[in-house]
Amino acid sequence: MSLEIWVEKYRPKTLDEIVDREEIVARLKEFVENKTMPHLLFAGPPGTTKTTAALCLARDMLGKHFSDAFLELNASDARGIDVVRGRIKNFAEAKIPSGVPFKILVLDEADNMTSDAQQALRRTMEKYTRTCRFILICNYLGKIIEPIQSRCALFRFPPMEKKYVELMLRRIAENENVDLRDDGLEAIIEVSQGDMRKAINTLQAVAAFEKPITYDLVYDVLGKASPVEVKQMIETAYKGNFEEARRLLNSLLYEKGIAPSDIIAEAYSQILRMDGIPHEDRIKLIKALGEIDYRLVEGSSPDIQLNMFLAELYLLGRKYSV
Amino acid sequence: MCPVPWTIKYAPKRLAEVYGNDKAKEELKNWLLKGLWREKAAFLYGPPGVGKTSAAICIARDFGFFLIEFSASESRDAEVIRKKILDHVHDSTLFGKRMVLFDDVDIVFSKFDTGALPAIIEVIKSKRVPVVLTAANFYDPKLVPLRRYSYPIEFKRLSMRDIVRNLERICRLEGIECDPMALREIAKRAYGDMRSAINDLQFIAAGRRKVTVDDVKALVAYRNRELNIFETLGRFFKADSIPRAMAALTNSMVEFDLLIKWVNENVWRALNDPSDIKNVYDVLSWADIYGKRANATQAWHLMKYMMALTASVPLAARKGLKSFVRGMTFPLSVKMASLTKEKRDYLENMCRKIARKCHLSTKGAMRDIVPYLKIMLEANPKYGRKVARSLGLSSEEINFLVTGRLPREGSRRLEYR
Numbered sequence: 067m068s069l070e071i072w073v074e075k076y077r078p079k080t081l082d083e084i085v086d087r088e089e090i091v092a093r094l095k096e097f098v099e100n101k102t103m104p105h106l107l108f109a110g111p112p113g114t115t116k117t118t119a120a121l122c123l124a125r126d127m128l129g130k131h132f133s134d135a136f137l138e139l140n141a142s143d144a145r146g147i148d149v150v151r152g153r154i155k156n157f158a159e160a161k162i163p164s165g166v167p168f169k170i171l172v173l174d175e176a177d178n179m180t181s182d183a184q185q186a187l188r189r190t191m192e193k194y195t196r197t198c199r200f201i202l203i204c205n206y207l208g209k210i211i212e213p214i215q216s217r218c219a220l221f222r223f224p225p226m227e228k229k230y231v232e233l234m235l236r237r238i239a240e241n242e243n244v245d246l247r248d249d250g251l252e253a254i255i256e257v258s259q260g261d262m263r264k265a266i267n268t269l270q271a272v273a274a275f276e277k278p279i280t281y282d283l284v285y286d287v288l289g290k291a292s293p294v295e296v297k298q299m300i301e302t303a304y305k306g307n308f309e310e311a312r313r314l315l316n317s318l319l320y321e322k323g324i325a326p327s328d329i330i331a332e333a334y335s336q337i338l339r340m341d342g343i344p345h346e347d348r349i350k351l352i353k354a355l356g357e358i359d360y361r362l363v364e365g366s367s368p369d370i371q372l373n374m375f376l377a378e379l380y381l382l383g384r385k386y387s388v
Numbered sequence: 389m390c391p392v393p394w395t396i397k398y399a400p401k402r403l404a405e406v407y408g409n410d411k412a413k414e415e416l417k418n419w420l421l422k423g424l425w426r427e428k429a430a431f432l433y434g435p436p437g438v439g440k441t442s443a444a445i446c447i448a449r450d451f452g453f454f455l456i457e458f459s460a461s462e463s464r465d466a467e468v469i470r471k472k473i474l475d476h477v478h479d480s481t482l483f484g485k486r487m488v489l490f491d492d493v494d495i496v497f498s499k500f501d502t503g504a505l506p507a508i509i510e511v512i513k514s515k516r517v518p519v520v521l522t523a524a525n526f527y528d529p530k531l532v533p534l535r536r537y538s539y540p541i542e543f544k545r546l547s548m549r550d551i552v553r554n555l556e557r558i559c560r561l562e563g564i565e566c567d568p569m570a571l572r573e574i575a576k577r578a579y580g581d582m583r584s585a586i587n588d589l590q591f592i593a594a595g596r597r598k599v600t601v602d603d604v605k606a607l608v609a610y611r612n613r614e615l616n617i618f619e620t621l622g623r624f625f626k627a628d629s630i631p632r633a634m635a636a637l638t639n640s641m642v643e644f645d646l647l648i649k650w651v652n653e654n655v656w657r658a659l660n661d662p663s664d665i666k667n668v669y670d671v672l673s674w675a676d677i678y679g680k681r682a683n684a685t686q687a688w689h690l691m692k693y694m695m696a697l698t699a700s701v702p703l704a705a706r707k708g709l710k711s712f713v714r715g716m717t718f719p720l721s722v723k724m725a726s727l728t729k730e731k732r733d734y735l736e737n738m739c740r741k742i743a744r745k746c747h748l749s750t751k752g753a754m755r756d757i758v759p760y761l762k763i764m765l766e767a768n769p770k771y772g773r774k775v776a777r778s779l780g781l782s783s784e785e786i787n788f789l790v791t792g793r794l795p796r797e798g799s800r801r802l803e804y805r
């Protein structure tokens with residue numbers, strides 16, 4: 067097993083190495099052939115090739131001058147207006163190094179820029195188009211102001227298709243001499259939900275055990291909200307023991323350290339499957355989960371919002387028990 | 389002529405003269421006499437006017453320590469602390485029997501934090517001199533870094549009896565004739581705060597030889613009291629209108645953000661009915677949402693909805709809340725999030741390195757790489773260490789991931805500011 071972090075080791079270096087994403091890659095290759103491109107905006111959930119595609123495109127486009135004509139910034143760490151007026155503007159307005167058509171600036175996680183900073187970016191993008199092309203990357207398109215969206219060609223990156231995640235995992239497992247069983251593969255695909263980074267990270271973490279990778283091992287290791295625990299929490303609340311359900315929730319959140327979003331995702335699939343629950347309740351619970359999920363995206367407190375979900379379950383369950 | 393305030397004139401001179409809080413006084417003595425002070429500072433906390441500062445001053449005097457005092461009203465930034473203490477701490481001839489008091493530590497950090505906190509910690513860690521800290525609240529988020537170096541000693545509100553006894557003593561010494569019922573009335577309104585009781589007595593007695601209940605009722609207003617968390621929640625659960633609930637929350641010594649967490653953690657204990665539980669958490673979740681919206685948009689006027697909705701929580705329960713609640717617990721989410729600032733900075737620094745290597749943000753590295761790295765380190769330390777090294781982490785940083793402990797001092801000075 068190689069001693070690097072696999073997500074980086076197996077990150078494609080050129081557009082040709084990218085798995086899946088055929089249409090996008092085809093268009094990016096046209097840009098390379100014609101030695102031109104508009105400003106680009108890549109949008110999609112985590113681990114879906116956005117950054118990789120931007121890096122590959124820049125490398126293919128800039129060739130051996132890559133390091134002179136390329137700048138990558140992560141807007142989550144450099145998000146203020148001062149960065150736009152400082153580093154970004156300086157890079158954009160500087161002369162084009164010889165041998166390249168323009169410079170390329172990748173602004174990753176651009177949706178974490180303040181809207182002021184985005185406003186400040188508008189002019190820079192226009193004024194220096196000839197010398198510098200921007201690739202903006204975001205998870206939530208809605209957080210990118212419209213004037214910026216309108217200056218870019220938009221590429222959407224949906225979650226990775228299962229068969230391609232499988233392909234990558236098998237390829238890596240073989241290369242690293244890891245005994246990846248079919249049900250282990252299935253488990254990794256299940257937990258990573260179309261997020262290639264998560265899939266590869268999970269594979270490496272589980273491989274560190276130097277045991278055959280099985281379904282159980284994957285769930286054990288991740289301490290992930292395993293279906294059983296979430297199911298137990300839901301049933302406990304529904305059957306009328308609010309206190310115990312809260313204890314289970316606290317244990318998932320604070321002892322096992324499981325991400326609230328994982329608990330919600332698991333609760334969602336449990337609610338769909340749960341037996342002996344009237345349709346109208348199921349509908350209410352799905353609505354409640356959707357609402358909570360959205361609230362968490364907005365930044366609300368997981369502990370408060372999840373308590374609310376338990377309270378809803380408790381109430382619905384108790385209606386029938388009397 | 390300006391009369392001496394009676395709070396000063398009649399301040400206790402020895403620990404034995406400090407009324408009430410016997411357990412706390414005992415703990416304080418133990419801390420000093422049994423050498424606990426070499427490990428940790430005594431952290432005296434509790435509501436105002438119950439004798440925290442007095443106890444600190446008295447114990448120094450009782451055992452013959454010269455007290456170096458830093459109060460909130462003077463500058464106590466790192467520079468001053470260094471000049472007054474740290475520079476002499478190893479000079480035992482100069483630095484004989486001294487004790488250091490940082491009074492009201494919670495106040496200083498909200499106004500100006502110029503490295504005072506690490507300097508205080510440095511004083512404690514020198515193990516050369518007993519350090520006493522006082523504050524309203526041990527759980528103040530601002531003071532998290534101090535907790536590890538502190539031995540908490542709680543001071544509670546004083547009983548009516550303790551206050552009345554002290555008032556009687558003062559009346560006797562001042563030659564005032566005082567109706568016992570009047571003293572009780574003053575004590576009641578003081579709500580366990582000796583200082584305000586003495587002040588009220590002096591105020592009423594001014595120009596009188598005799599004090600009656602009617603004088604008290606006419607002249608002494610009820611103060612807005614800062615309630616501790618249990619008092620706050622007790623009153624809050626009992627509230628029958630939004631203004632009352634709001635009053636309970638705003639008169640608390642605990643900050644609003646933290647109060648919501650306490651309510652979230654404990655309110656269900658006061659409820660029986662499932663639909664009440666649902667309604668209460670529904671309202672609370674909306675309060676939370678407005679807090680976050682106000683923050684996200686910087687539209688601070690939205691905060692009022694957060695406050696009003698939180699204050700509506702007790703009213704959302706149609707069948708009412710139990711007024712007596714057992715076993716309330718500290719909010720877990722806060723406990724878990726209270727990585728000290730020092731540790732957070734350290735972790736963040738580490739994640740910045742990882743971020744650069746993996747084309748992620750610092751937060752992204754914390755979320756997407758660190759957890760997996762931890763698993764590898766645990767399952768297969770040799771392998772995990774090599775992977776961590778390839779990401780540019782030092783062996784100290786790797787140890788931090790494994791143990792959660794910062795590298796020992798010496799190799800690394802405190803890096804503040």
Ligand SMILES: Nc1ncnc2c1ncn2[C@@H]1O[C@H](COP(=O)(O)OP(=O)(O)OP(=O)(O)O)[C@@H](O)[C@H]1O
Pocket residue numbers: 394395396398399400405406407408434435436437438439440441442443492522523524546554582583586
């Ligand atoms: N327990 C007590 N016994 C006797 N006198 C007291 C007691 N508590 C307070 N007093 C009187 O009130 C005055 C103020 O008390 P002290 O400074 O100790 O309060 P504190 O607990 O430090 O309050 P704060 O949190 O406001 O600093 C004292 O000088 C003394 O006159």
Ligand SMILES: Nc1ncnc2c1ncn2[C@@H]1O[C@H](COP(=O)(O)OP(=O)(O)O)[C@@H](O)[C@H]1O
Pocket residue numbers: 072073074076077078083084085086087111112113114115116117118119234262263266747
């Ligand atoms: N299409 C792909 N083909 C091969 N590997 C991929 C692909 N997409 C993502 N990966 C893997 O996942 C990791 C994260 O992808 P990345 O492009 O950084 O995601 P994001 O969309 O969050 O920017 C990469 O380092 C790479 O290992």
Ligand SMILES: [Mg+2]
Pocket residue numbers: 116117118174203747
């Ligand atoms: Mg990315």
Ligand SMILES: [Mg+2]
Pocket residue numbers: 440441442491492522
């Ligand atoms: Mg004091």
